[in-house]
Amino acid sequence: MKIALAQIKPKLSPDNLKKHKEFIEKTHADLVVFPELSMNGYKIKDALLEDAFDIEYFKKLKFNKDVVIGAAIKKEGKIYNSALYLDEGIKIHNKVHLPTYGVFEEGRFFFGGDEFKIFNTKFGKTVLFVCEDVFSGEAINFVSVNKPDLIIVIAASPAREFDEGKLLIEEQWEALLKSMAILSGAYVLFCNRVGFEDGLGFWGGSRVVNPKGETEIKARYFEEELIECELNHNLTITQKYFLRKT
Numbered sequence: 001m002k003i004a005l006a007q008i009k010p011k012l013s014p015d016n017l018k019k020h021k022e023f024i025e026k027t028h029a030d031l032v033v034f035p036e037l038s039m040n041g042y043k044i045k046d047a048l049l050e051d052a053f054d055i056e057y058f059k060k061l062k063f064n065k066d067v068v069i070g071a072a073i074k075k076e077g078k079i080y081n082s083a084l085y086l087d088e089g090i091k092i093h094n095k096v097h098l099p100t101y102g103v104f105e106e107g108r109f110f111f112g113g114d115e116f117k118i119f120n121t122k123f124g125k126t127v128l129f130v131c132e133d134v135f136s137g138e139a140i141n142f143v144s145v146n147k148p149d150l151i152i153v154i155a156a157s158p159a160r161e162f163d164e165g166k167l168l169i170e171e172q173w174e175a176l177l178k179s180m181a182i183l184s185g186a187y188v189l190f191c192n193r194v195g196f197e198d199g200l201g202f203w204g205g206s207r208v209v210n211p212k213g214e215t216e217i218k219a220r221y222f223e224e225e226l227i228e229c230e231l232n233h234n235l236t237i238t239q240k241y242f243l244r245k246t
Helices: 017-025 045-051 055-059 131-136 138-146 168-184 233-242
Strands: 002-007 031-033 066-075 078-086 090-094 118-121 124-130 150-155 187-192 194-197 200-203 207-209 215-218 225-230
Touching (some): 017 066, 066 150, 090 124, 131 168, 138 168, 168 187, 168 207, 215 225
Parallel strands (some): 150 187
Antiparallel strands (some): 002 225, 078 090, 118 124, 187 207, 207 215
């Protein structure tokens, strides 16, 4: 089965649906994944109360393939930084770990989710994470124990700390993503955004890591791009067999 990662530059606005549809129409993939807060932009701040979406909005959207979208979702008086898996229904993950340090202010504006969940899709057992969730360590333990077939990580990771021409945040991401793939025997899809907002530059570098911890395809830095990859189900089965006693 084929997946596509849509490394886009969202507007800082709740008016990003047209761009999503354009990228979805460009591919015949079975699943298209967009970055964190792809429907809103990242530095929403005080506009959050006005710009957050009700889940009913997404129930009305119909695509001819599965789609993962990032959005600010309001529910019962709270607003979450959420990842939504849209197929015949909606599976939703509310970001658990909200960074509130340095350039990040998420804890001031969002409520945090309270759990990671496995759900079934046409790709098998699937799990969603949003950016900082992966840096908690809990996410790696979760996939190591539950061994999903597909791990989807959406992010709005800004570029910072260059050393000898290398982007150090990318090296950290690469180590985490490969660890998750190897410990679970799953494919890992990482979709990071690009563009600039309020002084932050988002580096992109979206990629697919296979169950052996190898990067199969990677998007460019700082540019919008749609990349596609065919997933090898037999490779997933093989790697999980080797992990059966762990």
